[in-house]
Amino acid sequence: MIETTELTKRYGDKLAVDHLTMSIPSGQVTGFLGPNGAGKSTTMRMILDLDSPTSGSAKVNGRRYRDIRFPLHEVGSLLEAKSVHPARTARGHLQWLADSNRIPRKRVDEVLELVGLSAVAKKRAGGFSLGMGQRLGIAAAMLGDPQTLLLDEPVNGLDPEGIVWVRSFLRSLAAEGRTVLVSSHLMSEMALTADHLIVIGAGRLISQGSVADVVAGSSSSHVLVRTPEVSRLMSVLTAEGAEVSTDVDHALRIRKVSIERIGQLAADNAVVLHELSPQAASLEQAFMELTHDSGEYQTELKPPPPPSTTSAGGPN
């Protein structure tokens, strides 16, 4: 269980994290979502006592991180930036980490095996690819066999093979009943791996709940109705307090009234329906909508420039 209370971090006049109160439930994978610059990494660093909060507090299993004697046994972490000395071998890196928390040396070989780095254990970490570096980081996080894991953007920059590996690894952690907080700005990834979501934007909590709740809360979720009697159904629905927008081909998009109620109203008023279907927003849409006003750098989506009509003056 990780809890933050009014956690705040200010850099100069910029609030990186703004009175963030959240709790990460035990035994689940919690996706920590937000656009770049939303304060995810800063929050994770404050939970680990690497950065000190301007105000507020963070607790892991009811204690401040700094009060845990050998924290690697309780909390494993993978931070976004590589935190390995490039001249040291993979095994050397894990060995000093193990020693610092009195973890038996044989555990080093176990975690190397776990992440598939046994063959390069004696190679310098500086020569590792991004994917191998990430595996080494995950090996380090698993060293103390912790019940809680904090992973900051673990799939960032990985190739498809690496992404699949991290994804299945996260699933196996969840299956073992570990508490995982995994940050990402990739929705699709979270839809596949997380049970619970915490969405932040500009350092503030935007939404927190199960994946289904967050999606349902999105206004992109609506009911699609097609009927030849558009205007009659519209007046019935608006009288019911529904929010109705018309679409092409006799279609109506309806919000704020349940699908059951719409069917009932249509039957009561003898309106013919050709289609009545729920339209769930994707997690992606829900996220875009939630964080729309909080992105650090926003750009209007511009249509691509029209193809040039005059032929380009090529060399031939």
Add this chain to the structure above:
Amino acid sequence: MESIIVLWANVRAEWVKLRSVRSTLWALAITMAITVGLSALFCSTRVARWDRMGRGAQLIFEPIGFSLNGIFLSQLAIGVLGVLVMTSEYGTGQIRATFAATPTRGTVLLAKMKVFFLASLVVGEISSFAAFFLGQAILSSKSSASLTDPGALRAVLGGGLYLAGIGIFGLGLGVILRRTAGAIAVLVASVMILPQLVELLPSPWNDDISKYLPSPAGQTLFHITSTRPSLSTGVGLFVFLAYPLGACLIGWVLLRTRDA
């Protein structure tokens, strides 16, 4: 008790860190090579020129401290290694792994000081003794000393301690400044450039200030006589050690409050 267990675990971790990077071995080998190599060079040129020296110069020649003068250059190698023990962690981002593993940062610093002090003391003493014996062997035809001479053992042991002290001074500067280039610049400035600059001040300010600087104060540890006004060995030891310990103390205060 609790914190002793954490400290001891970190001493082991820091020992693994120190010996699992090849540059450590290089820096320690260079420290040794410079201390011993310069002793051989200085002593053999002194022997070659002995007859051209005046009678007075021959009489005041002090072979013990003379054979240890390579320390003035080799202190840079060990000092830079001390700097790197800390700044390489900041430069590579490893510091976050270190502090996530041991959130009590003072314990990490203490473990680093302990491990690096012992490693540089061992290397310093070996260098110092080797420089002394090789130097005396070369000087033996003219004017040499033996380890049983008054002050000789103290000076040779002092030479090793001086090197270890400069190593810890570098470590402390590394904690304060976090950047390799900046910390090395301050190290070189304080042990090599500052004494030269103070020299330019009007007398008696130059002598009054100079003797409290790290290298002149530390020099009292491995020199028996001095051509310039200097502190006694006891006071010199105290003043000299204030630099490494002071730097580490300032670093510790900063470490507690700073974001990693």
